[in-house]
Amino acid sequence: MDLGIADRRAIVCAASKGLGYAVAEHLAAAGVHLTINARNAEVLQDAADRLTICYGVEVKVVAADITTREGRQAVLEAEPAPDILINNAGGPPSGVWSDWDEADWLAAINGNMLTPIMMMKSVLPGMIGRKWGRVVNITSAAVKNPIPDLGLSNAARCGLTGFVAGTARQAASDGVIINNLLPGMHKTDRLKGRIGKDADRLGISVEEAERELAKSVPAGHIGRPGDFGATAAFLCSEHAGFMVAQNVLLDGGAFNSTM
Ligand code: NAP
Numbered sequence: 001m002d003l004g005i006a007d008r009r010a011i012v013c014a015a016s017k018g019l020g021y022a023v024a025e026h027l028a029a030a031g032v033h034l035t036i037n038a039r040n041a042e043v044l045q046d047a048a049d050r051l052t053i054c055y056g057v058e059v060k061v062v063a064a065d066i067t068t069r070e071g072r073q074a075v076l077e078a079e080p081a082p083d084i085l086i087n088n089a090g091g092p093p094s095g096v097w098s099d100w101d102e103a104d105w106l107a108a109i110n111g112n113m114l115t116p117i118m119m120m121k122s123v124l125p126g127m128i129g130r131k132w133g134r135v136v137n138i139t140s141a142a143v144k145n146p147i148p149d150l151g152l153s154n155a156a157r158c159g160l161t162g163f164v165a166g167t168a169r170q171a172a173s174d175g176v177i178i179n180n181l182l183p184g185m186h187k188t189d190r191l192k193g194r195i196g197k198d199a200d201r202l203g204i205s206v207e208e209a210e211r212e213l214a215k216s217v218p219a220g221h222i223g224r225p226g227d228f229g230a231t232a233a234f235l236c237s238e239h240a241g242f243m244v245a246q247n248v249l250l251d252g253g254a255f256n257s258t259m
Pocket of ligand 1: 013014015016017018019020037038039040041043064065066067088089090091092138139140141183184185186187188189190191
């Protein structure tokens with residue numbers, strides 16, 4: 001399918017690896033010029049080189065922490081007029097409610113709620129003025145299906161979800177479409193770390209540990225980042241113009257509900 005977004009310009013935050021990179025790759029395949037961001041400059045440059053060689057699009061890199069004001073400013077200076085914004089960052093640490101003090105809460109709210117909100121605040125005026133824009137926030141299946149030991153993530157991402165629910169409806173009549181994409185378990189470095197720990201704990205191979213984990217997923221396998229990237233690219237496409245303020249769950253059916 002032609003996504004109709006060739007030569008558009010995108011910012012993809014936290015995109016040297018994992019889900020962010022997969023989204024960047026699918027946008028590049030659709031002919032979108034990219035500004036990609038992550039903290040480790042070397043890994044980020046490698047990612048940019050791969051994208052340029054494979055897809056022939058322009059790729060700018062900004063090595064910075066997107067959860068800081070300076071990091072966001074650097075990204076926006078590199079690409080001041082994006083047509084597409086993908087919000088992404090690392091997730092907060094796990095634990096239980098009694099572990100977290102005010103500083104932990106402020107860090108989680110900053111990283112997973114305020115950072116994407118501040119990015120939207122910066123780019124929405126331009127998108128509204130040009131009468132076209134797409135924003136996809138990478139959140140988590142935990143927004144619908146809370147993970148008990150990820151209370152910081154559950155809460156901060158629900159705050160972002162509430163903001164999007166209202167704002168997306170204010171921006172849609174100007175051609176600016178904002179949605180959230182909710183990953184369930186996907187096989188990125190982050191999840192591979194967890195599978196490795198499961199294998200050690202249970203005294204089984206990594207392959208067996210992955211098969212065990214996949215038993216909780218009706219699709220029968222852990223999510224593929226490439227499939228996630230393709231869904232995100234569709235949400236950024238010309239065809240997604242009537243899809244407003246949705247929370248699109250990509251979890252292989254793990255969340256058991258009728259609707
Ligand atoms: P990943 O494989 O660890 O990749 C994370 C990417 O984000 C890397 O490129 C990393 O590069 C970059 N990054 C992290 N913190 C950053 C920051 N503060 N500023 C700029 N770049 C940053 O992780 P992932 O699995 O793709 O997860 C992406 C998001 O989806 C996370 O919020 C995660 O909690 C959420 N999620 C993932 C899953 C899953 O199963 N994979 C499920 C639910 C939710 P640097 O380290 O160099 O900065």
